[in-house]
Amino acid sequence: MKLTGYEMAEAKRAASRDLRFAVEEFNAEYCAVLDAGEVEKWPEFFTEDAIYRITARENADAGLLVGLVYAEGRKMLHDRAVSIARTQMFAPRYNLHVTGNVRIMRQEASGEFAAQSNFILLQTLVEGPTTLHLAGRYYDRFVPTEHGLLLKERQAVYDTTMIATDLVYPV
Amino acid sequence: MKLTGYEMAEAKRAASRDLRFAVEEFNAEYCAVLDAGEVEKWPEFFTEDAIYRITARENADAGLLVGLVYAEGRKMLHDRAVSIARTQMFAPRYNLHVTGNVRIMRQEASGEFAAQSNFILLQTLVEGPTTLHLAGRYYDRFVPTEHGLLLKERQAVYDTTMIATDLVYPV
């Protein structure tokens, strides 16, 4: 009995680890695209019906799903991306994401799974200092496809309570 | 000879890599518990006789084992956790850990091993900015158990020389 249980746990852990590696690689690509300013490619990381939301932690903790940014579906993500691309021309800045502490939370029989990661977003205005713009955690639902993972849902919950009012860039 | 040596090195590296993955997953869970404010669960990451210490790097470099925080044994960790939980009610804040750069340093025949990781602890006071509260390195001794790794010793050595006097929250 004990051995059987141990084997199952091992199998589960090994599976989670593989998912973790896949999420780490997904996040590296996702962040590289955003950091390169290629925001028009950003919707490609999501499924057609995906939900994307940026929410303050105090709201998330209170169960208030009111987001600073909310988009439903790739088309809305794309519209947002286009408007962001235009805005950024007027206030150029560099973004740099660092992600880590990935946790695989739960996997469905369908292969879909929930994961969390911590993120730090550093921002540098031209001729300005590098500042800690936003820090928090991604709450994700991933769908495996033959071309790799896609996000069915990404909720970026940020701890930062004082943020610049011009936050429109995806996290 | 050369081939044999190479194989041994490969085997050693593969073993270290597996331990590294386990430490990364341990740190992700450890930090998630602290960041969620579930400090009462924090002692569960340690062995019964564990040592926990937070020390300034200048003291650690000088061999002075005088810690800002010191606890020996799970009971003392638990007492500290309870008092922290009470303190935090008066000064609510959000913690966010990001860990990385894990190194496996040495493994005993018993399975016990020493590791290092870098950590950044960001703190956000309610209605305040997110600040770099503490940054440094964990010096750890891990014990493998059938339920996963446990800390026999965690020394959090922080670089930060100016810290808020209210530092009591575990790192």
Added chain:
Amino acid sequence: MKLTGYEMAEAKRAASRDLRFAVEEFNAEYCAVLDAGEVEKWPEFFTEDAIYRITARENADAGLLVGLVYAEGRKMLHDRAVSIARTQMFAPRYNLHVTGNVRIMRQEASGEFAAQSNFILLQTLVEGPTTLHLAGRYYDRFVPTEHGLLLKERQAVYDTTMIATDLVYPV
């Protein structure tokens, strides 16, 4: 056909993942040496003919390969290391690197490969606060050897536009 393509992609991904793990471990050792102030060991991470450069992102984006720091060959890296070691005696500080978001970009038949990683360099002056000194991305060319990876080229491209004029310490 489809299955064959899938297998190849899998094989490629598995190979990339293994390289990623090796780069993560390389970066952990590289940063640990720098953070410990053992700058005289720093050239050992490079090939004999290696190129090392620290460049501002605005220059890199413009294709201007004018570096804040430039060294070609281990000897020049060594000379730089010696002069840095002397400088640091006058302005003691602690460095802490956190690296992440490793991407394997392309691998040659020879085994050489290109990779990227994000880095944050925190610096703490004695009796001063910990500050975000430099943040950016490594653009690397690695060569596998029987003793592990060596850098044939490391370009540290930093986002930070305002930096202390005393930046001489390797990133």
